[in-house]
Structures are given as structure tokens and as C-alpha cells.
Amino acid sequence: MFDKLIQTLKNAPKTIVFTEGNDPRILEASAKILQDDFLKPILVGSEEEILGVAKKNGFNVEGATIIDPANYDKMDEMIDTLCELRKKKGLTREDAARMLSQANYFGTMLVKMGYADALLGGATYSTADTVRPALQIIKTKPGNSIVSSCFILSREKDGNNELLAMGDCAINIDPTEDQLVEIAEETIKCAKIFGMDPKTAFLSYSSLGSGKGEDVDKVRNACAKAKEKMPEEAIDGELQFDAAVSPEVARTKCPDSPVAGYANTFIFPDINAGNIGYKIAQRLGGFDAYGPVLLGLNAPINDLSRGCNAEEVYSMAIITAALA
Numbered sequence: 001m002f003d004k005l006i007q008t009l010k011n012a013p014k015t016i017v018f019t020e021g022n023d024p025r026i027l028e029a030s031a032k033i034l035q036d037d038f039l040k041p042i043l044v045g046s047e048e049e050i051l052g053v054a055k056k057n058g059f060n061v062e063g064a065t066i067i068d069p070a071n072y073d074k075m076d077e078m079i080d081t082l083c084e085l086r087k088k089k090g091l092t093r094e095d096a097a098r099m100l101s102q103a104n105y106f107g108t109m110l111v112k113m114g115y116a117d118a119l120l121g122g123a124t125y126s127t128a129d130t131v132r133p134a135l136q137i138i139k140t141k142p143g144n145s146i147v148s149s150c151f152i153l154s155r156e157k158d159g160n161n162e163l164l165a166m167g168d169c170a171i172n173i174d175p176t177e178d179q180l181v182e183i184a185e186e187t188i189k190c191a192k193i194f195g196m197d198p199k200t201a202f203l204s205y206s207s208l209g210s211g212k213g214e215d216v217d218k219v220r221n222a223c224a225k226a227k228e229k230m231p232e233e234a235i236d237g238e239l240q241f242d243a244a245v246s247p248e249v250a251r252t253k254c255p256d257s258p259v260a261g262y263a264n265t266f267i268f269p270d271i272n273a274g275n276i277g278y279k280i281a282q283r284l285g286g287f288d289a290y291g292p293v294l295l296g297l298n299a300p301i302n303d304l305s306r307g308c309n310a311e312e313v314y315s316m317a318i319i320t321a322a323l324a
């Protein structure tokens with residue numbers, strides 16, 4: 001799965017900001033990135049501290065750009081730009097300076113101002129603290145109404161690389177019908193970037209009318225709208241998870257469905273179901289989980305899990321930059 005993304009980057013190398021520049025996992029991943037020339041890390045933090053941690057752990061980060069918000073020579077320009085962007089919120093220069101002393105806001109502004117192509121944070125920041133600056137500053141792409149997310153899950157099966165896409169497991173807490181349609185559209189696009197042929201199931205506790213309730217109606221209506229909006233895509237719902245993935249169950253519950261039994265792209269009704277669902281696949285299903293990959297943002301910014309290791313940082317950096 002990564003060969004395709006690395007080839008994309010080799011054709012058009014990118015720069016990526018790491019907001020937690022002094023974290024040993026970030027430095028180990030940066031050292032690995034610097035062994036090739038398709039991606040250049042920008043490490044945010046004190047140069048002395050970053051180089052000290054790298055030296056102590058034996059990571060060679062020569063060639064990385066290190067930028068310290070405490071002595072950044074373009075800070076005045078950055079403060080002006082942030083004040084302009086947030087003027088409707090009444091942001092003062094003091095507020096802006098305080099925000100930009102924090103690596104999450106500072107790094108996001110490097111992307112906004114075109115000094116970097118992509119950003120990866122969240123090794124120590126929470127999801128909310130990584131995502132909020134992006135929502136406030138980078139905003140949604142033209143034509144999108146929300147930022148959402150998906151996970152790409154990967155495992156080896158019978159000598160093949162099995163890939164699944166799951167959205168939205170990380171951002172929108174209780175999406176509306178129309179937001180579910182947008183989540184599906186973006187998740188399908190993302191699945192294709194990873195080389196998948198998406199077969200999309202809108203998940204529920206009901207399969208094509210077997211159960212009743214407001215939550216079922218939401219998923220059914222969203223699925224109907226998604227089918228209308230993307231007639232060329234294989235989409236069905238509402239489907240229970242077993243009907244979505246088991247050909248045997250699908251034959252009994254929904255024999256005429258073009259998706260049931262073979263779904264590989266899953267749209268969850270809300271963040272509770274989605275977050276629990278992808279973690280079950282990861283922890284009990286033996287899948288590696290990559291994400292959350294943020295969707296619908298005007299620039300590629302992604303969030304790491306705080307429990308991540310250097311290998312995951314490296315993988316997410318490639319995914320994030322390849323989306324640029």
C-alpha cells in the first residue's frame with residue numbers, strides 16, 4: 001500500500017511539519033524519512049532541545065529544518081496573518097502571539113502561509129488540540145461543509161493485502177443525514193487513493209428495514225441520498241455489519257444487494273459506533289489502523305494517536321504528505 005504513496009511523493013517531493021519536534025518518536029521517524037529524498041521534515045521546537053534528544057537517542061536528523069516559535073524571524077508577519085484570518089472573532093495581537101507560541105497553532109500557520117505542504121501532530125497533543133487549529137485556520141475545502149475522517153485498515157490475508165476504509169471514527173460526534181453523505185463521499189475518495197475499489201455499506205443495527213427507529217431512518221435516508229448523489233458507486237444500506245461482510249448472511253438478509261457480503265468501506269452512524277468499530281478491527285481482527293486521515297480540509301493535516309510508535313509516525317507522515 002505504501003509503494004504507491006511513496007511513488008506519488010517521489011514524483012513531487014513535499015515538506016511536512018511535525019509539531020512535537022522534540023519527541024523521540026518524531027525524531028526517529030524523521031531520521032528514517034531523511035534517508036530518502038521524497039519528504040523533508042520541519043521540526044517545531046527549540047533547536048538545542050531537539051538536537052539534544054536526537055543525539056541522546058542516536059537519531060541523525062541532519063537535513064531537517066528546525067523552527068523555534070520563540071525566535072522565528074517571520075513571527076510578526078504570522079501574527080498579522082492570523083489576526084486577519086480570525087478578525088471576525090475579534091482576535092487581538094496579544095491573543096495571536098499567545099496562540100502562536102504553541103506548536104499546534106504555529107505549525108498550522110506554517111502550512112496556511114505556504115511554508116510547508118502538510119502537518120502531522122498529536123504525538124502528545126489530544127485529537128481536539130491537533131484538529132481545532134486546522135478547523136479554525138485551514139478550514140474546509142471549497143464545496144465541503146465539514147471536516148471528517150476515516151481510518152484505513154490493512155492486514156495480510158492469504159498472501160494479499162486486505163484493505164478497509166472506515167468513516168467517521170474520530171471527528172463528527174453525531175453526524176446528520178447530509179453529513180453522513182459527505183463522510184461517505186470523502187471516505188470513498190480516500191479509499192481510492194489507497195488503491196481500493198470501494199464497496200460502501202451504511203452501517204446500522206438494521207438491514208434494509210429489519211429494524212425500526214430514528215437512528216435507522218437517519219442511516220437509511222443518508223444512504224438513499226448517497227446513492228442518488230454517486231450513482232456510479234457501489235453503495236447500500238442500511239446494513240448490519242454481518243450482512244455487510246459475510247456472503248452467507250447477506251444471502252439470507254439481503255440477497256439482491258450489490259454490496260452486502262463484500263463491503264470494504266464502512267460508514268458508521270456516529271462516532272461511538274465508529275471509534276469502537278475500528279478499534280475492534282485493530283485489536284481483535286489483526287488489522288493495522290492508519291488514521292484518522294482528515295477529510296475535507298483545505299490542506300493535509302493529520303492527527304497521531306498519543307500511543308503511537310516511530311513506525312506509525314513514519315507511515316502517517318507518508319500518508320499525510322501524499323495527500324498534499
Ligand SMILES: CC(C)(COP(=O)(O)OP(=O)(O)OC[C@H]1O[C@@H](n2cnc3c(N)ncnc32)[C@H](O)[C@@H]1OP(=O)(O)O)[C@@H](O)C(=O)NCCC(=O)NCCS
Nearest residue numbers: 127128131132135136140145146147148169170171172173
Ligand atoms: C473536532 C472537535 C475537536 C471540534 O471541537 P471544538 O474545537 O470544540 O469545536 P468548536 O465548536 O469550538 O469549533 C471550533 C471551530 O471549528 C469549526 N468546526 C468544528 N467542527 C467542525 C467540523 N467537523 N468541520 C469543520 N469545521 C468544524 C467550527 O466551525 C469553529 O470554527 P470557527 O472558530 O471559525 O467559528 C470536536 O468535534 C471533537 O472533540 N470531536 C471528537 C474528537 C475525539 O475526541 N475523537 C476521538 C479520538 S480519535
